[in-house]
Amino acid sequence: SAGTDPRVFEPGFDITAERKPHFGFGGGAHHCLGHFVARSDMSEALPLLARRLRDPHELPGATWLPDSGNTGPITLPIGFTPAP
Secondary structure (H helix, E strand, C coil): CCCCCCCCCCCCCCCCCCCCCCCCCCCHHHCCCCHHHHHHHHHHHHHHHHHHEEEEEECCCCEECCCCCCCCEEECCEEEEECC
């Protein structure tokens, strides 16, 4: 459920929700060596995108992985309104 189980969490997306961190970069001896680069890239890219791309919305054509415990989009077209 990746932090969206309705038995545990309120329905809907809440960007301010306090949740446990994910393990996308692994941990311990197997922690990803590139995590510093990825975090640095995102700390620059995400604020820039948030300023320039407004009104994010899903476009038709999304395809999803089968619901087998490992779910998520295969393709997820997203549209934006450019900032002036």
